[in-house]
Amino acid sequence: xxxxxxxxxxxxxxxxxxxxxxxxxxxxxxxxxxxxxxxxxxxxxxxxxxxxxxxxxxxxxxxxxxxxxxxxxxxxxxxxxxxxxxxxxxxxxxxxxxxxxxxxxxxxxxxxxxxxxxxxxxxxxxxxxxxxxxxxxxxxxxxxxxxxxxxxxxxxxxxxxxxxxxxxxxxxxxxxxxxxxxxxxxxxxxxxxxxxxxxxxxxxxxxxxxxxxxxxxxxxxxxxxxxxxxxxxxx
Ligand SMILES: N[C@@H](CCC(=O)N[C@@H](CS)C(=O)NCC(=O)O)C(=O)O
Numbered sequence: 001x002x003x004x005x006x007x008x009x010x011x012x013x014x015x016x017x018x019x020x021x022x023x024x025x026x027x028x029x030x031x032x033x034x035x036x037x038x039x040x041x042x043x044x045x046x047x048x049x050x051x052x053x054x055x056x057x058x059x060x061x062x063x064x065x066x067x068x069x070x071x072x073x074x075x076x077x078x079x080x081x082x083x084x085x086x087x088x089x090x091x092x093x094x095x096x097x098x099x100x101x102x103x104x105x106x107x108x109x110x111x112x113x114x115x116x117x118x119x120x121x122x123x124x125x126x127x128x129x130x131x132x133x134x135x136x137x138x139x140x141x142x143x144x145x146x147x148x149x150x151x152x153x154x155x156x157x158x159x160x161x162x163x164x165x166x167x168x169x170x171x172x173x174x175x176x177x178x179x180x181x182x183x184x185x186x187x188x189x190x191x192x193x194x195x196x197x198x199x200x201x202x203x204x205x206x207x208x209x210x211x212x213x214x215x216x217x218x219x220x221x222x223x224x225x226x227x228x229x230x231x232x233x234x235x
Pocket of ligand 1: 012013055068069105
C-alpha cells in the first residue's frame with residue numbers, strides 16, 4: 001500500500017517523516033502544504049484530514065489519516081522492521097528510543113514554540129521579548145541534554161545506524177540557529193550528528209523536496225499529490 005504524507009514548508013517538523021519514509025524504503029507519496037498561504041494551510045481537504053491544520057499527517061491508506069509525529073514515525077519504523085529505524089517494544093533499545101523520542105517531542109520541539117510565536121507577533125508586542133527569552137533558555141537546556149545523550153554515541157538511539165529519533169532531531173535542531181536561539185558549536189556532539197545527518201542521502205532528499213528542487217529518492221517516492229486529490233477520511 002502506498003501511503004501519502006502531508007508535509008509543510010517552510011521548516012516543518014514533517015521533515016522528519018519525509019526522512020524516515022525515505023530511509024524505510026516503503027512506497028509513499030507526498031502532499032505539500034504551504035504554511036504561509038492560507039489557501040493551502042486551510043485547504044478543505046487538509047482540514048478534513050487534520051482539523052488542527054498541522055503537519056505531519058499520514059494517510060496510511062486512502063481515507064485513513066494517522067496524526068501526530070510520534071505515531072507517524074513509529075508507524076513507519078514498524079512497517080519497515082528490517083530498516084533499523086526502530087526496535088521491538090519492550091527491548092532496552094526500544095526503551096531508549098521511546099525515551100529519546102518523547103524528550104524530543106514534548107521538551108525539545110515544544111521549546112521552540114515560543115520563538116515561533118514571537119516571530120509571528122505584531123511589531124511592538126512586548127510579549128515577544130519574553131517568549132524569545134523562554135525559547136532561548138529551553139532550547140539551550142534541550143541541546144545540553146541532547147549533548148549528554150550523544151556523548152560517546154554515534155546516533156541518539158543506536159550505535160550502528162540512525163533511527164527515527166535522529167530524523168526528528170534533524171527536523172527540529174535545524175531551527176536553533178536561524179531563529180538565533182543557540183549556537184550549535186557550543187554542543188559539539190549534537191553538531192557532529194547533525195553534520196552526519198546533513199550528509200545523508202535521505203536528509204538531502206528531504207531538503208530538496210522542501211526547497212522544490214529535483215530530489216533523488218532511493219526508490220520509495222512515488223511523486224506528489226495535490227491537496228485536491230487527497231481522499232477524505234472515511235466517516
Ligand atoms: N503535535 C503535533 C504538532 C505538529 C506541529 O506543531 N506541526 C507544525 C509544523 S512543525 C504545524 O503544522 N504548525 C501549524 C499550526 O500549528 O498551525 C505533532 O507532533 O505532529
